[in-house]
Amino acid sequence: MFEKKNNTSLSEIGEFGLIEHLTKKFPLIHPTTQKGIGDDAAVMNFTKGQTVVTTDLLIEGIHFDLSYVPLKHLGYKSIMVNLSDVYAMNANPTQITVSIAVSNRFPMEALEELYAGIELACKNYKIDLVGGDTSSSKTGLIISVTAMGQAQKEKITYRSGAKANDLLVVSGDLGGAYMGLQVLEREKEVFKVNPNNQPDLALYSYCIERQLKPEARKDIIELLEEVNILPNAMIDISDGLSSEIFHLSKASGVGCTVYEEKLPADPQTFSTAEEFKINSSTALLNGGEDYELLIAIKTEDYDKIKGHPLLTPIGHFTDQKEVCKMITGLGQSISLQAQGWKNFNKDESA
Amino acid sequence: MFEKKNNTSLSEIGEFGLIEHLTKKFPLIHPTTQKGIGDDAAVMNFTKGQTVVTTDLLIEGIHFDLSYVPLKHLGYKSIMVNLSDVYAMNANPTQITVSIAVSNRFPMEALEELYAGIELACKNYKIDLVGGDTSSSKTGLIISVTAMGQAQKEKITYRSGAKANDLLVVSGDLGGAYMGLQVLEREKEVFKVNPNNQPDLALYSYCIERQLKPEARKDIIELLEEVNILPNAMIDISDGLSSEIFHLSKASGVGCTVYEEKLPADPQTFSTAEEFKINSSTALLNGGEDYELLIAIKTEDYDKIKGHPLLTPIGHFTDQKEVCKMITGLGQSISLQAQGWKNFNKDESA
Numbered sequence: 001m002f003e004k005k006n007n008t009s010l011s012e013i014g015e016f017g018l019i020e021h022l023t024k025k026f027p028l029i030h031p032t033t034q035k036g037i038g039d040d041a042a043v044m045n046f047t048k049g050q051t052v053v054t055t056d057l058l059i060e061g062i063h064f065d066l067s068y069v070p071l072k073h074l075g076y077k078s079i080m081v082n083l084s085d086v087y088a089m090n091a092n093p094t095q096i097t098v099s100i101a102v103s104n105r106f107p108m109e110a111l112e113e114l115y116a117g118i119e120l121a122c123k124n125y126k127i128d129l130v131g132g133d134t135s136s137s138k139t140g141l142i143i144s145v146t147a148m149g150q151a152q153k154e155k156i157t158y159r160s161g162a163k164a165n166d167l168l169v170v171s172g173d174l175g176g177a178y179m180g181l182q183v184l185e186r187e188k189e190v191f192k193v194n195p196n197n198q199p200d201l202a203l204y205s206y207c208i209e210r211q212l213k214p215e216a217r218k219d220i221i222e223l224l225e226e227v228n229i230l231p232n233a234m235i236d237i238s239d240g241l242s243s244e245i246f247h248l249s250k251a252s253g254v255g256c257t258v259y260e261e262k263l264p265a266d267p268q269t270f271s272t273a274e275e276f277k278i279n280s281s282t283a284l285l286n287g288g289e290d291y292e293l294l295i296a297i298k299t300e301d302y303d304k305i306k307g308h309p310l311l312t313p314i315g316h317f318t319d320q321k322e323v324c325k326m327i328t329g330l331g332q333s334i335s336l337q338a339q340g341w342k343n344f345n346k347d348e349s350a
Numbered sequence: 351m352f353e354k355k356n357n358t359s360l361s362e363i364g365e366f367g368l369i370e371h372l373t374k375k376f377p378l379i380h381p382t383t384q385k386g387i388g389d390d391a392a393v394m395n396f397t398k399g400q401t402v403v404t405t406d407l408l409i410e411g412i413h414f415d416l417s418y419v420p421l422k423h424l425g426y427k428s429i430m431v432n433l434s435d436v437y438a439m440n441a442n443p444t445q446i447t448v449s450i451a452v453s454n455r456f457p458m459e460a461l462e463e464l465y466a467g468i469e470l471a472c473k474n475y476k477i478d479l480v481g482g483d484t485s486s487s488k489t490g491l492i493i494s495v496t497a498m499g500q501a502q503k504e505k506i507t508y509r510s511g512a513k514a515n516d517l518l519v520v521s522g523d524l525g526g527a528y529m530g531l532q533v534l535e536r537e538k539e540v541f542k543v544n545p546n547n548q549p550d551l552a553l554y555s556y557c558i559e560r561q562l563k564p565e566a567r568k569d570i571i572e573l574l575e576e577v578n579i580l581p582n583a584m585i586d587i588s589d590g591l592s593s594e595i596f597h598l599s600k601a602s603g604v605g606c607t608v609y610e611e612k613l614p615a616d617p618q619t620f621s622t623a624e625e626f627k628i629n630s631s632t633a634l635l636n637g638g639e640d641y642e643l644l645i646a647i648k649t650e651d652y653d654k655i656k657g658h659p660l661l662t663p664i665g666h667f668t669d670q671k672e673v674c675k676m677i678t679g680l681g682q683s684i685s686l687q688a689q690g691w692k693n694f695n696k697d698e699s700a
Contacts (some may be wrong), residue, residue, distance in 0.1 A: 034400060035508065038601070039402055039439070039601075040404060040435040040438035040508075040585060041404035041435050041436055041438070041439045041441070041499070042403045042404070043400050043401070043402050043439065043506055044400065044401045044403065045394075045400055045503075046396035046397070046400075046401045047397045047398075048397070050393050050394065050396075051394045051395070052391040052392065052393050052394075053391055053394065053395045053427050053445075053447065053480065053496075053498065054390060054481055055394070055447045055449055055482060056483050057450075057451055057483045057485050059486075059487055059488070059492070060488075061488040062451070062485055062486055062488065063485070085390040085391050086390075086391055087388035089389070089390055089391045091391070097403065097496065097603055099406070099407045101407055101409050101492070102440060103414075130403065130407060131404060132405050133405055134407075135409055135412055135413070136409075136412055138409070138410075138412065138489060138490065139488060139489050140488065142451070144405070144407060144449055144494035146403075146405060146496045146674065147391075149391070153395075156393055158385065158389050159389050159390070160389075185663055234390075235390060236390050268401070290684060300474070
């Protein structure tokens with residue numbers, strides 16, 4: 001797909017020229033940013049409140065497949081992945097650094113697409129791009145993002161503060177990104193057999209958007225502030241709901257009971273799971289890549305969020321240390337399994 | 351080299367277990383660190399002074415060759431690369447995050463070696479490891495490090511402050527890391543032909559150490575503080591002296607005159623260059639990977655560093671905007687060439 005004429009090869013530009021070219025349109029808007037790209041390091045003024053820092057790697061062939069992920073979406077998502085972790089601390093993201101490694105198969109125009117997505121993310125979430133590194137790579141595309149943010153000390157929300165009887169609340173809905181991935185993987189296989197096939201993906205548009213263009217939950221952090229809720233604990237669930245329930249429970253020294261029928265999902269997620277003969281609870285509990293927040297809220301705060309379409313109570317914490325159970329739709333109590341998303345699979349080739 | 355028995359495969363451990371295992375020995379020593387590894391993000395208290403942030407990617411096959419780079423050295427160097435940029439801002443590094451992607455060909459024991467080097471770097475330079483990410487990779491090893499540091503606002507030294515008549519001073523010596531690389535590359539070729547050959551590398555020990563185990567110039571920052579010098583400008587020269595002279599000159603809107611015969615080098619660098627029939631000035635000016643600092647110092651500060659073995663004046667800045675010249679050993683004035691270290695080479699395979 002990169003074989004068009006008039007493409008600019010990276011070797012014509014060199015490393016310094018490349019960074020300058022890709023980032024020239026990025027404005028610096030945060031008063032905490034003293035110096036962005038262009039020196040040995042970025043300089044920030046983080047004197048008010050505390051600073052949170054998080055970092056994620058995205059690797060071609062492991063985290064994304066360029067045969068169906070548009071580069072602009074990938075750029076956008078690579079920022080969301082990190083902002084989601086900043087919001088999970090109840091903090092406000094302010095700066096990012098972006099490092100990329102690319103092989104010569106990528107022309108400049110491909111990187112411009114990637115950075116157009118990064119730029120849109122920065123614009124939508126009011127983030128300054130302040131640094132990064134570029135390198136060549138022997139094989140595919142590698143993206144490493146670090147995000148920084150700020151919050152008052154008393155507002156920062158750790159995994160460790162959940163208490164017995166706290167409500168377990170999840171934002172948005174679950175399983176959509178996973179089902180979107182199944183659809184995209186299927187279409188890839190169809191395309192291999194018949195490249196002229198024009199797939200009708202309208203039936204799966206919600207799930208595909210959840211996979212390709214997730215949003216970090218800035219709105220949820222603002223909502224909690226607005227209704228005056230300071231959560232006892234919070235965590236990003238992009239690695240899968242059930243493993244994150246275990247993380248919260250373990251860090252807080254409590255147990256948890258979850259109700260299967262409370263798990264929120266879009267109707268399209270259910271219908272797509274049915275079509276793919278995938279157990280929908282498995283998709284909701286272990287699918288992953290839903291950039292949602294799992295929040296421990298004091299019971300007395302329940303009325304503040306009752307009936308809110310973006311916040312769903314799915315269970316409560318208990319004093320049974322690290323015992324995590326799910327009550328099924330049939331009323332049975334089963335042990336929750338923390339599958340999570342493991343990326344050192346045995347079937348992966350070295 | 352990773353085929354020994356009793357090795358632990360990464361798939362047995364999984365992502366969460368891996369981070370926990372590799373970082374359990376790392377203490378947190380900085381009072382600015384509120385929360386290290388184990389939540390969605392690290393939390394720091396950067397309320398005193400300004401914060402500098404820098405990041406670098408190291409990619410197997412591009413930045414290092416595991417056929418002769420020991421993993422412990424690689425871990426150590428990956429931290430030095432970043433600390434050097436923090437020191438170049440005249441700041442004190444305090445925290446790092448380390449992300450790695452590895453293929454299944456690496457057993458746990460290899461990663462332990464890598465982290466032993468990272469741990470030693472953290473110990474020697476008093477740095478807290480506060481976060482990171484681990485992933486599998488389709489091919490080789492990828493290391494992405496972000497370093498943070500702190501300094502009082504008035505102490506931070508940018509590239510842009512050099513003035514005409516300032517002295518241009520370089521720390522340590524030049525060209526050693528480049529010549530060390532040549533030696534290691536040659537031995538690799540010899541080994542391919544005759545694996546039983548036992549090379550005698552004692553003749554090249556200094557150059558090899560400069561390549562494999564560089565140190566960031568914490569000592570220079572402390573020295574400048576001690577003798578009460580606040581540089582007008584400073585830059586890390588790991589991409590090569592001449593390109594960094596251009597960067598300083600351009601950012602500061604001045605020109606520069608450098609004297610070839612002043613360029614500091616170890617005798618072993620000269621003798622190795624001679625053996626390899628490499629022009630020694632080329633190695634000194636463009637070799638790169640010397641984690642040294644290039645410093646613009648006011649002329650009135652000269653007496654404070656005169657004769658110091660670690661600081662060598664190599665020229666001075668001029669008011670001829672962006673005109674960078676070198677006076678050769680024969681007294682000729684030539685234009686300095688900014689080759690630098692470009693890593694998007696045309697001969698690199700995609």
